[in-house]
Amino acid sequence: MTNSGAVVAVKSAEEYNTLINAEKTTVVLFTADWAEQCKHVQDALEELAKILSNKLQFASIVAENFPEISMKHQIEAVPTIIFFTKGTAIERVDGVNVAEITAKCKKLGGSVAGESLEERLKALTHKAALMVFMKGDRNAPRCGFSRKLIEILNETGLPYETFDILNDEEVRQGLKTYSDWPTYPQIYVKGELIGGLDIIVELKSSNELEAALRG
Template identity: 45%
Template structure:
């Protein structure tokens, strides 16, 4: 399981959140809804949360105007601004929309934190389990699928690609702690290591044997086509809302407003928390050709996001639209 970002819309909620972070690295994006560059950088932030190297980094999206006390405290006079915190103290910041520099700073401070504060034995065990279960099929290798850093890793990547296996990877060269501790955890001394549903299959030799015996596919979880899954979710109920959080605890201001509109309309609807499933979160944006959340569907058809729903309400068309 990778890191996740938190949407915060008030100074009070920010302070409560910071009290829970201890000495973890926290990256706060001070943003504004009206600024297109902030939306672009939020997409960058979402990509960083999927990087398993940053599993212990806490990412925060904070509306600067909705938390004036916090903005004043950190001297925010323009957006976007990224403030790096550890132990509630600022250790760095980045002004402006500069994706490469943001990635570079996160990499630097995450590696500094890992070096300066080695995790206790039980913590590394928890982290390894999270990494192993980050995807149905996880490959721990040297490098990445685009640039394998050893011949064995290159061969196993070729095999998985040739067999159309959907898998995620972790570069053990990027984290010396994971590289050493996973050998002990798995009782397997070499890399690459391939896991399926949290269980170790083995290294390159084992995978080759499974290919030769025709058993590879049976050892791997059968992946449901994402498009089929999306269609199933969209048609799960007559009115489906894909949002951040749920109706009891919306995790962003837009989702909260959408819930309020639907409740005022007095309709029955179901929700899906896109923060709980990264494949759905990214896949639905492409499937619907709608880049943001929340997304509202009626009878399997996309109505749109919050702005569209508000327009329908103002024009008096919302009720008939929700009735399909």
């Protein structure tokens, strides 16, 4: 069973037991399909799984479908997060507290948590040859500037990746200082800042955009 950057939806008690008894610390979300607040926590875990899956594994379990497991862990409300190491519950977060969940995940993530912000930002800006930091993602931009930028990039046909700054306040604030560029979106080519939407529009109007994006 792999869990590389994803939250495993538990389908059986056996699968649950295998997950929580694994060598990796397992972050388990006790959830309910009808609870809107669980979706918010699930989304946060999906993002955390992308950056911490080398140290932690993530799972969700519908509490009502597994009453014995829920009773054992005194699940009285959803969402509830429990952190397991080799079968033992070591941490717990009750309710929608994404900041606390994130902090505990990073703390338990070991070396990832010890990575400096600058190292993390350097790694993120080099993650793809063409990297976009924006509000939302390429499929669902969440501001007009980001939407316009994605339209322009899609016209070039060049491959690129996006990072949603709304899901990570540390990156959102840190990148402004790291790049000395106060606004979003920000576009990086091979780890070097090209600029924001205004620069991209200028490059497009002077027919220099594709060359600049290829680095």
